[in-house]
Amino acid sequence: MAFDSLTEKLQNIFKNLRSKGRLTEDDVKEALKEIKRALLAADVNFKVVKDFIKNVQERAIGQDVMNGLNPGQMVVKIVNEELVKLMGSETTEIKLQPGSAITVIMMAGLQGAGKTTTTAKLAGKFKLKGKKPLLVACDVYRPAAIKQLQINGEKQGVEVFSMGENHKPANIAKAALLHAQKNKNNIVILDTAGRLHIDEDMMAELQEIKDTVDVHQTILVIDAMTGQDAVNVAKDFNDKIGIDGVIVTKLDGDTRGGAALSVKAVTGKPILYVGMGEKLSDLEQFYPERMASRILGMGDVLTLIEKAEAEIDEEKAKKMSQKLKKAQFDFEDYLDSMSQMKNMGGLGSVMSMLPGLGGMGKMKGLDDDQTAQAEKNLARMEAMIYSMTLEERRNPDLLNPSRKHRIAKGAGVDISEVNRMVKQFNEMKKMMKMMGKGGRRGKFRMPF
Structure with missing residues (x-):
């Protein structure tokens, strides 16, 4: 599971703090140094860690904490609150168009991040909420990408719109929107092509889709296992085409999880969902307070x-x-x-x-x-x-x-x-x- 190592380190630090009874300012500063090392080892962005530690320290060495009945417990509470703030404080929903108007969602990301599978998972979530989604195969480059989307769409009971590999993605998106209007689909999800790395052609293609159809939400899919690279990818995508939210995949794997802790602070965009497994149902809505609780070893009973x-x-x-x-x-x-x-x-x-x-x-x-x-x-x-x-x-x-x-x-x-x-x-x-x-x-x- 992601964060295993970080959780263990933090629990040891907090156990040591609680055992002291009364805390000195040096005790808190020493604990924060260890927390800083633990966060960096979990691949959290350096600037994010620096700001996080500064915020915790300012609150933790205040009079209320140091002179309180249980200062160790108060420090844990502050770390928990700052973690929640770091990841976005509030749960963010994908914004849909009002009434029966069609919402167009464009999925973007690098190859290998699990974008096509995540696109189908997201369609399944909308279907469970009573929506009528349409999946659109806009990846005309990767071998078997269209077939993969069709298989996953069938498993989810969601229609897939495809025009094969010989049309421009922008034209496919335009035709899909007309199809959705005729068939009363109220959500259109575009599965766009990924690349091994960000390049100008990729960004130009995504921009062309945006210029051709009215895209209401651009969602970036990033792979938690790529650590800091995932955060850099999110920043580049946001700077070049603009994104509305992020889905972090493979958070169930043997990963340090730093991307989930860094992406909101670096891009200003919220994490919407996290992928916690390979099954098409393994997509969890992202709750910052629940994730903070899991990271600190406090569990997540609500989930x-x-x-x-x-x-x-x-x-x-x-x-x-x-x-x-x-x-x-x-x-x-x-x-x-x-x-x-x-x-x-x-x-x-x-x-x-x-x-x-x-x-x-x-x-x-x-x-x-x-x-x-x-x-x-x-x-x-x-x-x-x-x-x-x-x-x-x-x-x-x-x-x-x-x-x-x-x-x-x-x-x-x-x-x-x-x-x-x-x-x-x-x-x-x-x-x-x-x-x-x-x-x-x-x-x-x-x-x-």
């Missing part, structure tokens, strides 16, 4: 709740709750719960949003390697359950030694792993039965 509401089948959840209360769940229910967690981004993603846990920083008792191991163990459990017959999954009491041997062979694991999983499953059922009867909570270990 977790929203993910749960979007991905979890409410009817299934009710049935599962009833089964758990009566301790009547089986291995089929186990599979369902694992599937729901996968839809929410997996164990690491869920834990990264819980305060004090997971991907952004170390979990209590579980570091990143152990989290990865837990994910692997869950996958092995899934393989063992899929190696059972439907009858066995629904009635675990049938699992005698010969059946367990067959399951182990089918899943490619040792018989001891099957025995361990069945034992843990039975322990969990006993615990649920005790809880259902109002008994004391027995010792129970999670099955990974």
Whole structure:
């Protein structure tokens, strides 16, 4: 996850501050030096870091903080507030035209940033909000770009307008607008061509599209994994053609995340969404206060709740709750719960949003390697359950030694792993039965 290293460093700095009780001015300045080093190591723009530290220091060494009951906690609060301010303070929506008027959105970015996939993801977001988007294939250079947009558009249930590779992008955009007017599409999203680097031809093409059709929003897609280069790209695009907002992709990857912390301060333009995975649903609205909370290891419970509401089948959840209360769940229910967690981004993603846990920083008792191991163990459990017959999954009491041997062979694991999983499953059922009867909570270990 992005910011892992930064979160861990900041948590250690804050832990040290809190342990001191009373703080001196030197204590605060020393902590800020460490925060500065941590931010620079996370690839945050140098000028942004300098201004950030200056703002925090001015507030942190004030009388109210230094003479307060818990100065260490106050410094953390100030850092949190300044992080939120750095990333834009308020959540910014893409501005749409009023009423039934068509909004034209032009997507721009360098090749490899994930622009075409992000364009389809964005169309899916609008469709969920009751809009009728039209995707437009304006990338006539990259092999298979049109096909990629068509495949993703089909998956999202969104129409794709294409005229092939032998027309100028500006003319394609113009024709697409006429098509949208006839077919009552109220949002037109132009997927323009990317280049390996910014060049005059690219900028001229984007400007020509703007001169030909009325573009209401120009959105730049940048790759978080390119760090400071992403911020420089954003600045160049904004200076040359003007942008209205930014989408940062690959923020779920092994990246330092500095681009997300720098882009608003450098360009003055807000981050609108962040890409948190490869699935077409993995596009999250950007909330500065939630991101600051995640960076500081405080979790992001609101996003977790929203993910749960979007991905979890409410009817299934009710049935599962009833089964758990009566301790009547089986291995089929186990599979369902694992599937729901996968839809929410997996164990690491869920834990990264819980305060004090997971991907952004170390979990209590579980570091990143152990989290990865837990994910692997869950996958092995899934393989063992899929190696059972439907009858066995629904009635675990049938699992005698010969059946367990067959399951182990089918899943490619040792018989001891099957025995361990069945034992843990039975322990969990006993615990649920005790809880259902109002008994004391027995010792129970999670099955990974």
